[in-house]
Amino acid sequence: MPFLFSISGYHNAGKTTLALSLYEILKNRGYKIAVVKSSKEKDIFTDIPEKDTWLYRKKGVPLVGFFQENLFTLYLNPENFDLSSFKDWYVYFQSLFWNFNIVILEGFKNFDIVQKIWVVKEKDEDLKRIKSEIRNLLGFVVKDDLERWESLYPEEKFFLFKDYETLANFIEELIRKYEPRVLLKINNKKIPMKSFVEDALIYPLLGFIKVLKEVPDKIEEIEIKIKLNKKLDKEEI
Known part of the structure; x- marks a missing residue:
């Protein structure tokens, strides 16, 4: 953002x-x-x-x-x-x-x-x-x-x-x-996050990404978009 x-x-x-x-x-x-x-x-x-x-x-x-x-x-x-x-x-x-x-x-x-x-x-x-x-x-x-x-x-x-x-x-x-570090949008609605929630998203994701092939040594920005096959209620997540 x-x-x-x-x-x-x-x-x-x-x-x-x-x-x-x-x-x-x-x-x-x-x-x-x-x-x-x-x-x-x-x-x-x-x-x-x-x-x-x-x-x-x-x-x-x-x-x-x-x-x-x-x-x-x-x-x-x-x-x-x-x-x-x-x-x-x-x-x-x-x-x-x-x-x-x-x-x-x-x-x-x-x-x-x-x-x-x-x-x-x-x-x-x-x-x-x-x-x-x-x-x-x-x-x-x-x-x-x-x-x-x-x-x-x-x-x-x-x-x-x-x-x-x-x-x-x-x-x-x-x-x-x-400046926040993470942009989260659900159904095109921006979801605000506190810094500890940003950390919870960033660091585990980095751990997964760094073991993938063709990932550059220096990571400056990550963009991910997820489309679910069905609509989920909060109780299902």
Whole structure:
């Protein structure tokens, strides 16, 4: 299950520049990273009216994928999700990108359930108002005058915009703290587990797998899917 966090801020604050820099650093540290950008555009489509993907979407297919030689485009229909709490989006992102370590969301300032880094655009930006409007803020990224910002808001965490390594270290600490090691889905429903249950699944399974032929010496990730021949009640398990 990936760690999701958002880089939020006003238009032209530098969100994309920051996201790209963090992507390069964290990728070089071995993380698999996906990026999802939000947009307010309503009239611009990436597929052409009356063509195949457009027809599928018009028919109401909730998820349409389009494979090309060097590109895969995914279209989601927001009508199939409860956007009032954004919980459906959160669960969907985790399921869709479960084999990634990190999903960087650019924008999504109203996506309350996701933790955010706010990129400060102006020197006189009212951070108290932002704090009152934006939920789940981890801290602020400022372009300069770091000490001034820290003195004005001593209770907040600040990062300097071009000190990408420090912010990447902060995100890496969060990943290590929150990232679960096992994804368990039963009938397409994600089942939460405590760490001792994860251990009970991981270590016996590793013991069986390591004696199999053609298993690499270094095991980084295991994917198993089991389909039962009949439906089992809890009493039968």
